[in-house]
Amino acid sequence: MRFGIVILPQADWPEAARRWRAADEYGFDHAWTYDHLAWRGLAGERWHATVPTLTAAATVTSRIRLGTFVASPNYRHPVPFAKDIATVDQISGGRMLLGVGSGGTGFDAFVLGQPELIPRQRFERFAEFAEALDVLLRFEPPGSDGISFEGTWYTAVGARMVGEPSQHPRMPLHLAADGPRALALAVRIADGWVTTAGAADDPAAWWRRAGELIRRLDDACADPGREPTSVSRTLLLDGEGRYSLASVDAFDEAVGRAAELGYTDVVSHWPREHGIYAGDESVLDEVAGRLARRNG
Helix, strand or coil: CEEEEECCCCCCCCHHHHHHHHHHHHCCCEEEECCCCCCHHHCCCCCCCHHHHHHHHHHHCCCCEEEEEEECCCCCCHHHHHHHHHHHHHHHCCCEEEEECCCCCCHHHCCCCCCCCCHHHHHHHHHHHHHHHHHHCCCCCCCCCCEEEECCCCEEEEECCCCCCCCCCCCCEEEECCCHHHHHHHHHHCCEEEECCCCCCCHHHHHHHHHHHHHHHHHHHHCCCCCHHHCEEEEECCECCECCCCCHHHHHHHHHHHHHHCCCEEEEECCECCCCCECCHHHHHHHHHHHHHHHC
């Protein structure tokens, strides 16, 4: 089992730097930040941009993987985003993980005056976005004419990327997917799969959903003949009214249940002072101590 932490992009530097450094020193395998322009009930609070945050995090860490949880096509074009994120990967020394999802239907979906999309359109845009990133983040040979494609949602004409990637064949791509078409896409092009297992007031129902989704992933692997164990499986443990770092016991129970279901990675949120994911950093310290003993 690998352990990750989400650091919401709310704290100013140097407090944010302290958290990213601590995540590195604690022994977490990966650290993520949300890729939103604003997020739900925190829309009125301080909220920094994703790429500069990860760039700064790359300069104050040395070991931990860094990632987007998750980037979406709601307000991004794959060409400039691929160049941005490939540059962060180079700065980090090849430690980036790229989480990508279809994009929610909240603030980010309308802030630029976008039309409302039906679910089919959201998936088609997501697939085109992810497939473009899969190509753009690979090596562009010197002397080539660049990378070109023309789709329903995105077009590129001789796009130039950074150059030879810091990771080969490209940085790991992790797709957030729950539906059958999205799961099939993840199995076809991604290195890993990410899920929140949806929203459920009843914890038992949420865990049943988490188990059902991992079985669906295994079934999706059968069609293209992909070995299921070649796809990492990441579960976000937290949700509305459910916080894995509320106590050490809560964390241990959540990790144990995720492991039993077959998840390879779990992710929790850095404790906030109030509201959603409110908690005490002393719990994080104790959990981190266990990680240190595991890694030591």
